[in-house]
Amino acid sequence: MDTDRRIQDIKDRLAYIRDIFGGKEDDHIRLLTAKLGEVLDRDAATPGGVQAEELSRLEDLFAFSERKLDTQLTPMDRVRIVRHPQRICLKDILENVYDNYTEIGGRGEFNIDPSMLIARAYFSRRVGERIVNQMVMVIGQEKGHGEAYRNGGSVKPWGNAKALHYMKVAETENIPIHTFVFTPGAYPVEDWPGAAQQIARNLYEMAALRAPVVAVFSEGGSGGAEAVGLADRRIMLSHGYYSVISPEGAAAIEGGLRTDSRATPELIEKCARQLRITALDNLENGYVDRVLQEPPLGARPTHYDFFRDLRRELIQATNEAVSEVRSMKLFRAMAVRASVGDAEVVFMRWNLSSSASNRLVDLRQRKFRAMSRHACLDGTGLIKRMAASARGTVWAANSFLRYDLLGRQKKRLDAMLEDLGAEAHIVRRKLLMPLKRIMDSILPVTNVEQQKKGDAVRDRLTRLSCPEDGACLVGSEWAWISPRSQEDRTVSCPQVRTHHCPDLWVPDLYGDFAGVCPSCGHHFPMEYPWYLHNVFDYDRSREFNQRLESMNPLGYEQFDAKLDQAKERTGLKSACITFETAINGVETVVAVLCAPFRGGSVGAAEGEKFIRAAERAGRKRQPFIAYVHGTAGIRIQEGVNGVIQMPRCTIAVRRYIDGGGLYLVLYDTNSYAGPVASFLGCSPYQFAVHSSNIGFAGPGVIAETTGMAVAPDYHSAYHALSRGHIHGIWDRREVRKNLHQALLTMGGRNLYYR
Amino acid sequence: MLNIKELLDTVKASPYREIVIHAPHTGVVEFTGLKAGDRVHGRFGEYKEKPGTLLGHLTREKNKKPIHAPEKGEVGMIRTELEGKFVEAGEPLVTIKHFLTRQEVIELVLQKALYLFRAPERAKYYFVPEVDQKLKVSGKRSVKVREGMELMIVSRMKRETPLSYSGPEGIIYSVYFGRGDNVDEGEPLIGVCPEDQLSVIQDVVARIQSEWEEE
Numbered sequence: 001m002d003t004d005r006r007i008q009d010i011k012d013r014l015a016y017i018r019d020i021f022g023g024k025e026d027d028h029i030r031l032l033t034a035k036l037g038e039v040l041d042r043d044a045a046t047p048g049g050v051q052a053e054e055l056s057r058l059e060d061l062f063a064f065s066e067r068k069l070d071t072q073l074t075p076m077d078r079v080r081i082v083r084h085p086q087r088i089c090l091k092d093i094l095e096n097v098y099d100n101y102t103e104i105g106g107r108g109e110f111n112i113d114p115s116m117l118i119a120r121a122y123f124s125r126r127v128g129e130r131i132v133n134q135m136v137m138v139i140g141q142e143k144g145h146g147e148a149y150r151n152g153g154s155v156k157p158w159g160n161a162k163a164l165h166y167m168k169v170a171e172t173e174n175i176p177i178h179t180f181v182f183t184p185g186a187y188p189v190e191d192w193p194g195a196a197q198q199i200a201r202n203l204y205e206m207a208a209l210r211a212p213v214v215a216v217f218s219e220g221g222s223g224g225a226e227a228v229g230l231a232d233r234r235i236m237l238s239h240g241y242y243s244v245i246s247p248e249g250a251a252a253i254e255g256g257l258r259t260d261s262r263a264t265p266e267l268i269e270k271c272a273r274q275l276r277i278t279a280l281d282n283l284e285n286g287y288v289d290r291v292l293q294e295p296p297l298g299a300r301p302t303h304y305d306f307f308r309d310l311r312r313e314l315i316q317a318t319n320e321a322v323s324e325v326r327s328m329k330l331f332r333a334m335a336v337r338a339s340v341g342d343a344e345v346v347f348m349r350w351n352l353s354s355s356a357s358n359r360l361v362d363l364r365q366r367k368f369r370a371m372s373r374h375a376c377l378d379g380t381g382l383i384k385r386m387a388a389s390a391r392g393t394v395w396a397a398n399s400f401l402r403y404d405l406l407g408r409q410k411k412r413l414d415a416m417l418e419d420l421g422a423e424a425h426i427v428r429r430k431l432l433m434p435l436k437r438i439m440d441s442i443l444p445v446t447n448v449e450q451q452k453k454g455d456a457v458r459d460r461l462t463r464l465s466c467p468e469d470g471a472c473l474v475g476s477e478w479a480w481i482s483p484r485s486q487e488d489r490t491v492s493c494p495q496v497r498t499h500h501c502p503d504l505w506v507p508d509l510y511g512d513f514a515g516v517c518p519s520c521g522h523h524f525p526m527e528y529p530w531y532l533h534n535v536f537d538y539d540r541s542r543e544f545n546q547r548l549e550s551m552n553p554l555g556y557e558q559f560d561a562k563l564d565q566a567k568e569r570t571g572l573k574s575a576c577i578t579f580e581t582a583i584n585g586v587e588t589v590v591a592v593l594c595a596p597f598r599g600g601s602v603g604a605a606e607g608e609k610f611i612r613a614a615e616r617a618g619r620k621r622q623p624f625i626a627y628v629h630g631t632a633g634i635r636i637q638e639g640v641n642g643v644i645q646m647p648r649c650t651i652a653v654r655r656y657i658d659g660g661g662l663y664l665v666l667y668d669t670n671s672y673a674g675p676v677a678s679f680l681g682c683s684p685y686q687f688a689v690h691s692s693n694i695g696f697a698g699p700g701v702i703a704e705t706t707g708m709a710v711a712p713d714y715h716s717a718y719h720a721l722s723r724g725h726i727h728g729i730w731d732r733r734e735v736r737k738n739l740h741q742a743l744l745t746m747g748g749r750n751l752y753y754r
Numbered sequence: 755m756l757n758i759k760e761l762l763d764t765v766k767a768s769p770y771r772e773i774v775i776h777a778p779h780t781g782v783v784e785f786t787g788l789k790a791g792d793r794v795h796g797r798f799g800e801y802k803e804k805p806g807t808l809l810g811h812l813t814r815e816k817n818k819k820p821i822h823a824p825e826k827g828e829v830g831m832i833r834t835e836l837e838g839k840f841v842e843a844g845e846p847l848v849t850i851k852h853f854l855t856r857q858e859v860i861e862l863v864l865q866k867a868l869y870l871f872r873a874p875e876r877a878k879y880y881f882v883p884e885v886d887q888k889l890k891v892s893g894k895r896s897v898k899v900r901e902g903m904e905l906m907i908v909s910r911m912k913r914e915t916p917l918s919y920s921g922p923e924g925i926i927y928s929v930y931f932g933r934g935d936n937v938d939e940g941e942p943l944i945g946v947c948p949e950d951q952l953s954v955i956q957d958v959v960a961r962i963q964s965e966w967e968e969e
Binding site: 487488489490491492503505709711712 | 779799800801803814815816817819
């Protein structure tokens with residue numbers, strides 16, 4: 001009986017190896033197959049079955065070969081390991097790493113989203129004579145060894161909302177959070193709370209979550225990973241991957257394939273290698289703090305030693321995060337640093353005082369701020385850089401003096417005077433009105449002067465439009481007109497079938513009409529300079545960080561040439577333009593994402609520029625406007641250097657908003673994926689220009705991942721509005737007016753003009 | 755009285771609808787090389803988002819506009835002599851013979867033969883208890899309706915109001931709503947036919963069901 005079980009076990013191991021190497025032929029695999037075949041033959045021929053020693057020899061050979069094969073793993077093999085149904089999942093970890101746990105927020109299939117698993121778990125630790133239970137909140141995606149209802153760990157928006165809810169619970173209860181990233185990516189549906197918007201919300205909250213967070217990455221698929229991945233300590237399992245896109249997705253884009261055709265395995269393999277997705281790559285780039293070694297060919301549920309290591313690593317990481325910010329630690333901080341091998345020795349309570357959690361949040365924000373600096377090129381000279389940093393300090397000091405130290409006193413005084421004035425007004429009214437009424441009844445006087453004034457006002461309000469007052473403008477009112485308006489031809493409006501719009505003459509359309517169909521209001525896509533000049537007064541603006549340049553940090557094949565081409569064609573150095581300008585007299589910092597530069601995709605340079613703009617706005621107490629002319633998402637050729645901009649920029653935005661600023665996002669044309677799921681989608685004020693599309697994944701990707709076709713207008717701004725993702729839709733010609741009104745009426749307490 | 759046999763004969767004599775595609779405005783016509791007798795299809799896709807077969811282009815002021823087939827069918831006549839020529843608005847360009855499907859023929863016959871009593875507002879509709887009883891016991895063809903007869907109860911937002919039938923006298927041929935369904939405004943509730951035509955209509959529908967070939 002025992003022999004049968006052992007033979008079956010060896011057979012399973014061989015099947016697993018075959019799965020991992022995806023049909024590749026290898027000497028080791030051939031040898032193992034042959035040896036196993038021999039043993040099986042002998043087992044069938046011998047009456048009592050094979051000897052136990054023979055099986056032990058075979059097992060040893062397997063162990064040896066597995067170790068050998070482990071050294072040959074390619075990035076794509078690791079992807080297959082992570083996706084294998086035998087890969088450890090969160091339930092295994094809860095069973096084997098923690099001493100006890102209670103699943104909350106649903107059980108198994110009876111769950112708002114079975115792919116997101118929440119549990120209250122604890123470690124039992126011996127401290128002297130006592131046993132202490134150290135509680136944590138465990139949050140993570142559950143792949144469930146191939147259970148269909150788990151959806152492969154692809155979390156729906158409401159699953160991420162559940163995760164966020166329990167993060168807040170952990171914050172209230174003052175316990176650490178352990179998050180486990182086991183996701184190929186988020187499930188791309190737009191229904192409330194919206195895939196992108198919910199991830200953005202998670203990032204926004206985690207950016208300042210007042211509880212220690214330790215994240216463990218096994219399968220980190222882009223946006224889905226970020227929804228729970230913003231942590232104080234990030235541990236990565238050695239056979240895991242963390243990537244901006246699945247290798248298949250990258251290959252499909254690289255090969256320029258349509259939805260119904262498949263990329264070749266070689267191309268996929270190449271993309272997996274180029275994207276630098278493995279644990280060591282990420283450690284090298286500084287996006288994870290530590291790599292936890294797994295058994296050869298990846299951890300499976302029977303590797304109990306691995307679970308012990310993981311337990312030690314989790315305790316160590318939590319201790320580190322806590323000891324960094326606790327005030328009472330003395331020797332333990334040293335011990336924590338020294339005890340990498342044996343974390344269980346050090347005991348430390350994991351609840352934090354208020355000041356300690358402030359320090360924790362600050363450290364977390366600094367940690368992410370420092371990431372990915374190597375992935376963009378800063379052409380600014382050393383002297384200029386120093387000058388800029390000195391200027392930043394001066395602005396901060398000036399704002400502090402003007403608006404905090406003195407401004408606050410002045411505000412208080414103003415408020416007091418206002419109150420006094422209002423009180424006096426009431427008293428005066430109560431005393432004098434009866435007197436006036438008596439006087440009026442005794443001596444009725446008609447004030448001719450006043451009556452005249454009243455007539456004039458009535459006349460102005462009631463008369464019809466007067467062309468002589470300038471109601472009919474002659475010539476174009478636009479400061480910049482699209483070069484397309486030079487063509488002498490007509491175009492048809494795309495809504496002609498439903499709205500029966502007449503054909504439009506191009507000089508009219510792109511000239512006076514500003515690209516808006518006068519019949520149905522459809523907005524034809526417009527070049528970004530139109531907005532720069534007609535909305536943001538670009539000629540009088542001060543652009544900054546102009547020399548911050550996109551590069552090819554991963555050495556992605558042929559990308560240098562493509563990047564150079566984009567730079568040459570647009571005259572930009574990255575897809576982001578940042579400048580200071582005045583909108584009807586209100587000084588504002590503006591960041592523009594330009595679609596013509598690599599689809600407006602966000603990489604390290606764009607992220608860095610965006611962050612610096614947010615910091616500048618914060619220092620100068622100015623409102624911060626992000627105008628998204630169009631973005632296709634995170635730049636996949638930059639790999640994790642791009643993805644990491646999601647938490648980085650969101651943290652910058654969070655810091656800015658917490659500092660009392662006004663952060664407003666305006667979407668135009670098409671805005672999708674990563675940026676919408678982070679620093680754009682987290683804004684409390686998001687507006688869109690007519691006829692724009694906003695979403696998480698495009699229709700092709702939705703059809704591919706969810707298997708359902710979506711309506712052609714699924715991502716239209718009006719649908720986004722009715723789903724609650726954005727808060728208003730603006731006419732292009734009124735953007736400036738609306739922006740000005742928003743600047744005056746929205747936003748925080750710390751704007752310089754309030 | 756409507757002669758259903760005659761109607762059916764006319765449908766049979768020309769079992770298709772001829773769709774004439776006119777030039778929507780002036781312009782230069784280019785065809786895509788379709789010939790008389792070629793099959794074309796109309797808009798398709800789950801949301802009817804994909805256009806029908808491209809028939810040709812009409813160019814005016816350098817704006818080249820595609821002309822698509824509106825429905826499935828066969829090209830009857832195509833004015834290839836106009837290729838590359840300037841045409842006036844309203845000029846017939848292509849005719850498409852759209853073969854009527856079984857469903858379309860039945861609809862056509864019923865439309866002519868039945869009086870449809872439509873829902874005056876979006877609500878749930880029930881028959882009044884007496885009618886309901888009768889419908890249940892002896893089937894829908896047993897209920898006779900006449901002008902002013904209290905036939906239904908309109909139930910909407912916790913209020914219930916009676917609804918009287920208005921239209922020609924006859925018997926209920928078909929009921930188009932289910933119990934507890936919300937019916938939109940203007941949707942048909944019941945189809946009524948004159949009593950003497952009942953058997954004829956039933957017969958014709960059964961024959962179309964079995965004999966009509968075009969799906």
